[in-house]
Amino acid sequence: MIIARNYLDVYPYDRWSDKTIPVFQQGQTFQPTSLEMVEGETSPPSPLQEADLIALMEKHGIGTDATHAEHIETIKHREYVGCTHEGSFLPAQLGLGLVNGYDAMGFQMSKPHLRAELEADLKRICNGQKRKEDVLPVQIEKYRDVFVNACEQAHLLDEALGEFFGEPADVPQEEATPVMEDPVVRRCPLCTDTDMLLRVSKDE
Numbered sequence: 149m150i151i152a153r154n155y156l157d158v159y160p161y162d163r164w165s166d167k168t169i170p171v172f173q174q175g176q177t178f179q180p181t182s183l184e185m186v187e188g189e190t191s192p193p194s195p196l197q198e199a200d201l202i203a204l205m206e207k208h209g210i211g212t213d214a215t216h217a218e219h220i221e222t223i224k225h226r227e228y229v230g231c232t233h234e235g236s237f238l239p240a241q242l243g244l245g246l247v248n249g250y251d252a253m254g255f256q257m258s259k260p261h262l263r264a265e266l267e268a269d270l271k272r273i274c275n276g277q278k279r280k281e282d283v284l285p286v287q288i289e290k291y292r293d294v295f296v297n298a299c300e301q302a303h304l305l306d307e308a309l310g311e312f313f314g315e316p317a318d319v320p321q322e323e324a325t326p327v328m329e330d331p332v333v334r335r336c337p338l339c340t341d342t343d344m345l346l347r348v349s350k351d352e
Contacts, residue, residue: 195236195238196237198235202220204260205260208264209268210267223243228240228246229243242312244312245309245312246305249304249305249307249309250298250305252304252307253298253305269283269287270283
């Protein structure tokens with residue numbers, strides 16, 4: 149029984165999803181009218197809608213009110229998910245392949261932990277609980293390790309995507325599209341051992 153809905157009365161992105169029961173008093177007894185043994189099967193959870201995804205992002209501390217919509221548009225623009233007419237998200241083949249591939253590497257990049265840790269540290273910097281100089285090298289090292297390991301295990305990503313898109317075709321060397329290198333602007337003034345590159349956005 150629901151005694152008080154509390155924040156649910158003012159927060160539209162979450163809702164009461166459990167069953168309700170009549171209001172009983174402690175020690176009260178009742179006579180059931182029927183007893184039934186209902187057969188059924190476990191069903192998958194309903195597809196997420198935008199409000200559900202925003203609630204999960206807020207739960208894990210990912211993004212802000214100003215960036216939630218941008219994150220959602222990004223996953224739709226990159227075709228990681230599709231949308232039904234009712235507004236529910238459905239995972240696309242590309243999204244499923246990426247999740248399976250990264251999970252096979254052991255990163256669990258489909259989970260929010262890595263991004264949530266970064267966001268939490270950024271909030272601690274804003275609150276004066278941590279210094280940028282302490283957070284930056286730790287976070288860079290975490291993401292660098294993931295990047296290096298992902299490059300070393302890239303074949304797992306190919307295999308996972310191949311399950312949805314088929315095996316990649318062998319392209320003769322003479323027909324391969326040459327990789328254009330980004331022009332070097334200057335040396336990085338912070339780390340001093342890497343180059344800063346000029347890259348043009350795909351939208352431009």
